[in-house]
Amino acid sequence: MAKTNLKGMTVEELQDFIVSLGEPPYRARQIFRWIYKGVTDFEKMTDLPRTLVEKLKELSYIDKIGIYKKFQSRKDATVKYLFLLSDNNIIESVKMEHSYGVSVCVSSQVGCAMGCAFCASTIDGLKRSLNSGEMVDQILVIQEDIKKRISHVVIMGSGEPLLNYDELIKFLNIINSPLAFNISYRRITVSTCGIVPEIRRLADEGLPITLSVSLHAPEDDLRDKLVPVNRRYPILELLDACKYYIIKTNRRITFEYALISDVNDSKECAVKLARLLKGLLCHVNLIPLNPVRERDFMRSKPENIRLFQEILRHYGISVTVRQEMGADIEAACGQLRRSIMNEVKR
Ligand code: SF4
Numbered sequence: 633m634a635k636t637n638l639k640g641m642t643v644e645e646l647q648d649f650i651v652s653l654g655e656p657p658y659r660a661r662q663i664f665r666w667i668y669k670g671v672t673d674f675e676k677m678t679d680l681p682r683t684l685v686e687k688l689k690e691l692s693y694i695d696k697i698g699i700y701k702k703f704q705s706r707k708d709a710t711v712k713y714l715f716l717l718s719d720n721n722i723i724e725s726v727k728m729e730h731s732y733g734v735s736v737c738v739s740s741q742v743g744c745a746m747g748c749a750f751c752a753s754t755i756d757g758l759k760r761s762l763n764s765g766e767m768v769d770q771i772l773v774i775q776e777d778i779k780k781r782i783s784h785v786v787i788m789g790s791g792e793p794l795l796n797y798d799e800l801i802k803f804l805n806i807i808n809s810p811l812a813f814n815i816s817y818r819r820i821t822v823s824t825c826g827i828v829p830e831i832r833r834l835a836d837e838g839l840p841i842t843l844s845v846s847l848h849a850p851e852d853d854l855r856d857k858l859v860p861v862n863r864r865y866p867i868l869e870l871l872d873a874c875k876y877y878i879i880k881t882n883r884r885i886t887f888e889y890a891l892i893s894d895v896n897d898s899k900e901c902a903v904k905l906a907r908l909l910k911g912l913l914c915h916v917n918l919i920p921l922n923p924v925r926e927r928d929f930m931r932s933k934p935e936n937i938r939l940f941q942e943i944l945r946h947y948g949i950s951v952t953v954r955q956e957m958g959a960d961i962e963a964a965c966g967q968l969r970r971s972i973m974n975e976v977k978r
Contacts, residue, residue: 636692639667640765642805653687661811663688668768668812670776672696697723697769699777710957713774717742717766721759725770725789728957733783733819738770740800741791746825747860748846750890752924753790761791764802771807771815785815788823788844794830804839817841823888828865831873835880843877844886844917845870849896850904858896867908878913885912890919891932891940902940906947916944916951 638646647660659680666677672694674685700716709729714722726737742759744751767787775782785807787793793800804820807813823844824831831843847867849855855862862870874885887909891897909916918941921931932940937953944951 633691637695637763637765638663638688638692639695640763640768640799640802640806642802643809643811645802649692653684653691655684655687659684664809665811667694668772668806668809670696670772695765695769697766697773699773702777705957708957711774711778713770713777715770715773717762723762723766723770723790725774727774727778727782730784734778734780735784735786736771736774736782737786737788738767739789739791740767740787740793740796744791745795746792748825748848749858749860750892750921750924750927750929752927758791761796761799764799764806767799767803768806768812771813775813782813783815784819784821786821786823786844788821792825792827793822794824794827794834797830797833801837804841821886825859825861826865826870827861828869828873831870832876835873835877838880840881840883842883842886843874843881844888845874846890847887847905848890850901850908854896854901858892871908871912874914875912883913885914887914887916888919889916890921891937892921893930893932893936895929897932897936897940899939899943902943903947906944906949909949910947914950916949918951918953920953920956 636649638649641649643660643664646664647657650660650663651657662679663677671677674680674688677685695718697715697717700714700722702714703712705711711727713725713727715725716722721742723739723742725739728735728737739762741761743756744754745758747754771782771785787800800822804817807815807820808817817840821842821844822834823846825846834843846859848858852862852866855867878885889905918937920937921929923929923931941951941953
């Protein structure tokens, strides 16, 4: 019989498993604690009776991803991690240090099917979705590596998290659990390119997490090209779902807007964006584009970024320009992973 992987189960799921072994439910909480302290060997779970340890060894295991390589920025404390999965796929995560704590940007899928025009993660398509254990491990292994508590999590690495919905919800449940990482939902951001039905579904969960929407264009014609999912869920439908999210969670939405020279950084685009978002409880995050080798797009000039920001401010939109971190270690989405996968293949 195939063994069951206990990493990535919620406490409730682990409890069902433990009860099915004829053990009292409270044992699940003990095991859950050990797993998210990083223990993978049942022999080291010193408060479990010998009979249970033997049963667990026979029927289950605790998976753990390994660090394949890491790259430390020379400019700041940003570290990019490449993790090797049990099926030899590679994913990337980024650790960043801020005045308010340590954040990790987590991947939710190997590659991505969404085809955003400026993103390296999607060039080879989607390989597979990650399970909740592989998502949690990105936090666990980095925390062990840096020996500091991770306080903030953004699910903004490779993949569209809302297309890996059930595993995403389990992941959020585990990292929020006081028995595991105890990371407040308010310090967790889920980023989507705009999967409308799943935004509504997430709103109905009633979790106070921040939703970050990759907008990148103020009108459908342009967004169709930059974020192809827009052909399925156009801007007005997307904004309707965002309004629903705000009503349900009372949380401000962040709109991501990567500024690409001569594509979406004109004054007209800024004015259209401001009119589109007027009155919405939101914040706009302008991102100086990290150019991707395989794509032609260029980053906007600093003066155009400033002007774009001023126009949004003038219309009363809350806006900041994303602080660049780790640009010297190919921090653009998916870029480093692709170069390493090519190296591995060679
Ligand atoms: S930006 Fe995000 S959703 Fe779009 S292709 Fe890249 S990883 Fe996928």
